Amino acid sequence: MTTHSRRDLANAIRFLAIDAVQAANSGHPGMPMGMADIAEVLWNDYLTHNPNNPKWFNRDRFILSNGHGSMLQYALLHLSGYDLSIEDLKRFRQLESKTPGHPENFMTPGVETTTGPLGQGLANAVGMALGEKLLAQRFNRPELSIVDHRTWVFMGDGCLMEGISHEAASLAGTWGLGKLVAFWDDNKISIDGNTDGWFTDDTPARFEAYGWRVIRNVNGHDAVEIKTAIDTALKHDDKPTLICCRTTIGFGSPAKAGKESSHGAPLGKDEIAATRAALEWPYGDFEIPESIYDGWRSRSTGLVREDQWNRLFDAYAARYPDEAAELTRRSHGELPDDFLAQANAYIAKLQADGPTIASRKASQMAIETFAPLLPELIGGSADLAHSNLTLWKGSKSVATDDPNANYIYYGVREFAMTAISNGLQLHGGFIPYDATFLVFSDYARNAVRMSALMGAHAIHVYTHDSIGLGEDGPTHQPVEHLASLRYIPDNDVWRPCDAVESAVSWRAAIERKDGPSCLIFSRQNLMHQPRNDEQVKQIALGGYVLRDSEGTPDAILIATGSEVGLATQAADALSAEGLKVRVVSMPSSDVFDRQPFEYRESVLPNAVRKRVAIEAGVTGFWRKYVGLDGDVIGIDGFGASAPAEALFPHFGFTVERVVSAVKNLA
Numbered sequence: 001m002t003t004h005s006r007r008d009l010a011n012a013i014r015f016l017a018i019d020a021v022q023a024a025n026s027g028h029p030g031m032p033m034g035m036a037d038i039a040e041v042l043w044n045d046y047l048t049h050n051p052n053n054p055k056w057f058n059r060d061r062f063i064l065s066n067g068h069g070s071m072l073q074y075a076l077l078h079l080s081g082y083d084l085s086i087e088d089l090k091r092f093r094q095l096e097s098k099t100p101g102h103p104e105n106f107m108t109p110g111v112e113t114t115t116g117p118l119g120q121g122l123a124n125a126v127g128m129a130l131g132e133k134l135l136a137q138r139f140n141r142p143e144l145s146i147v148d149h150r151t152w153v154f155m156g157d158g159c160l161m162e163g164i165s166h167e168a169a170s171l172a173g174t175w176g177l178g179k180l181v182a183f184w185d186d187n188k189i190s191i192d193g194n195t196d197g198w199f200t201d202d203t204p205a206r207f208e209a210y211g212w213r214v215i216r217n218v219n220g221h222d223a224v225e226i227k228t229a230i231d232t233a234l235k236h237d238d239k240p241t242l243i244c245c246r247t248t249i250g251f252g253s254p255a256k257a258g259k260e261s262s263h264g265a266p267l268g269k270d271e272i273a274a275t276r277a278a279l280e281w282p283y284g285d286f287e288i289p290e291s292i293y294d295g296w297r298s299r300s301t302g303l304v305r306e307d308q309w310n311r312l313f314d315a316y317a318a319r320y321p322d323e324a325a326e327l328t329r330r331s332h333g334e335l336p337d338d339f340l341a342q343a344n345a346y347i348a349k350l351q352a353d354g355p356t357i358a359s360r361k362a363s364q365m366a367i368e369t370f371a372p373l374l375p376e377l378i379g380g381s382a383d384l385a386h387s388n389l390t391l392w393k394g395s396k397s398v399a400t401d402d403p404n405a406n407y408i409y410y411g412v413r414e415f416a417m418t419a420i421s422n423g424l425q426l427h428g429g430f431i432p433y434d435a436t437f438l439v440f441s442d443y444a445r446n447a448v449r450m451s452a453l454m455g456a457h458a459i460h461v462y463t464h465d466s467i468g469l470g471e472d473g474p475t476h477q478p479v480e481h482l483a484s485l486r487y488i489p490d491n492d493v494w495r496p497c498d499a500v501e502s503a504v505s506w507r508a509a510i511e512r513k514d515g516p517s518c519l520i521f522s523r524q525n526l527m528h529q530p531r532n533d534e535q536v537k538q539i540a541l542g543g544y545v546l547r548d549s550e551g552t553p554d555a556i557l558i559a560t561g562s563e564v565g566l567a568t569q570a571a572d573a574l575s576a577e578g579l580k581v582r583v584v585s586m587p588s589s590d591v592f593d594r595q596p597f598e599y600r601e602s603v604l605p606n607a608v609r610k611r612v613a614i615e616a617g618v619t620g621f622w623r624k625y626v627g628l629d630g631d632v633i634g635i636d637g638f639g640a641s642a643p644a645e646a647l648f649p650h651f652g653f654t655v656e657r658v659v660s661a662v663k664n665l666a
Contacts, residue, residue, distance in 0.1 A: 065121025127423020
């Protein structure tokens with residue numbers, strides 16, 4: 001059998017990337033060409049994984065934060081034996097291919113997270129490494145370490161320019177995530193050219209200040225230096241490691257190596273031919289000889305078959321059956337058998353008790369009730385725990401070695417917080433929730449979007465949901481944020497009107513497995529709404545008839561959150577004048593819109609054209625429910641600084657205005 005050098009094996013990555021980008025006539029060949037030697041050493045000598053089961057629980061996690069270089073990862077997966085054929089690589093960036101322009105976790109076997117927005121992959125990796133650490137604390141025993149894997153992340157200059165990298169790296173150092181190893185592709189090139197004009201940070205010193213172990217000045221094209229650096233990183237597990245790899249973007253290209261021209265465009269046929277000659281690669285387009293494949297498979301000393309771990313787990317299960325059953329349940333994303341029954345009993349009791357409280361307090365009560373039932377529930381807040389009310393009496397900081405650690409003090413880091421939550425969920429074994437003020441969802445929004453794109457079962461809690469927060473004024477009063485979050489596809493937004501709807505929204509978010517939920521809560525107290533048992537059940541449908549009149553209604557009031565109480569008061573006033581009025585509470589328009597037509601028609605009959613929507617936010621979103629004939633009472637400007645009881649009437653949230661709006665409809 002032909003014995004190939006490490007450079008030959010790395011060149012297989014390079015030319016698969018070069019050929020795929022050329023075939024697609026788009027893509028980023030420069031990074032795969034520059035990081036191929038690092039990737040070859042990592043994947044062949046260290047990465048623990050099973051190509052036959054990409055979801056094996058105890059696998060290492062590999063994250064490509066600089067996701068524009070996706071062909072690096074696709075080449076690695078193909079060469080390592082994953083279900084990704086050479087034909088899949090030929091269809092790079094084509095419709096419905098398994099090789100999209102950026103790695104997508106739901107499209108390609110072996111891709112752990114969707115990356116592309118720079119820096120978020122690093123934050124996801126921090127979440128995954130935290131997940132491994134916490135599960136190891138909870139389940140490992142001195143003689144049986146069943147949770148024992150590493151998180152490896154590739155990242156470029158662009159990732160480190162993004163502010164989220166500062167937020168996430170700081171937390172990783174604070175938490176001592178010793179099984180997290182990051183490779184910095186230090187090539188000094190980004191799209192606009194040499195980074196000397198805009199990225200002159202002392203990056204190694206910065207990471208050392210965060211509490212990372214930093215290995216400097218590694219030649220990213222020298223396998224021996226790369227191995228030495230990784231071995232050094234693995235000697236200690238007390239802190240994360242940054243390996244600073246000096247590389248040449250577009251390595252091997254005579255005309256484009258080291259230049260921004262290799263970053264985001266095909267090399268071109270002539271330059272590809274020149275690169276083949278320079279790297280002594282005599283093979284044609286997408287041609288990988290069997291001897292190269294054999295070289296990859298034979299060198300893969302880091303590839304450990306799953307059955308070895310299965311035998312270890314069997315021994316663990318024999319000695320610790322309860323713990324083994326819990327880990328299995330959590331890793332499969334299954335809820336405890338009695339969760340729904342207990343959650344429903346709690347909701348029924350709330351309806352009977354009828355508390356008038358702020359929905360943020362109702363949220364805390366729901367956490368207090370549900371968290372003891374769900375050891376996988378892990379929460380945190382961006383330095384607002386006592387305002388968001390995310391702490392509960394069983395909260396234990398993840399900054400400790402407590403085996404039941406379940407609470408994350410994120411500090412003022414909304415973006416990294418949300419991306420770390422995504423990483424925790426993608427790792428498996430957790431249902432994460434995070435929290436901040438609704439107005440600061442702007443800081444987190446791209447990570448919320450990524451939650452939805454990936455179908456991550458993460459829960460994003462936002463309190464202080466309107467002008468009702470009062471004196472902090474327009475900088476802290478969300479106006480457009482509800483609509484903005486609702487416009488994210490596959491993102492369920494809940495704005496409950498009282499304690500009962502708050503508990504139902506929490507139950508729905510916990511039950512949902514195929515995407516994120518945003519739970520929106522008030523600072524001010526909200527009155528309890530009377531309901532029968534059927535109405536309590538219908539809350540989970542996203543919208544339902546809360547109050548009705550006999551016969552076909554003359555008008556329908558649609559409201560959410562704190563404005564539902566206003567709608568019921570206005571309905572009383574209109575009823576006193578002889579009008580038949582229906583009040584529809586719509587805590588989640590996203591969920592309501594997924595219901596069958598027959599149900600939606602029963603709540604909002606098309607024949608009733610007199611409709612007024614009421615919500616303390618921008619009005620445009622509600623036009624789809626009220627149409628051109630209806631009206632919306634909302635806020636299309638910014639708020640003001642004053643007590644809440646002064647702001648609501650100032651901005652027209654009064655019974656009189658609602659009554660007038662209904663009467664003025666044709």
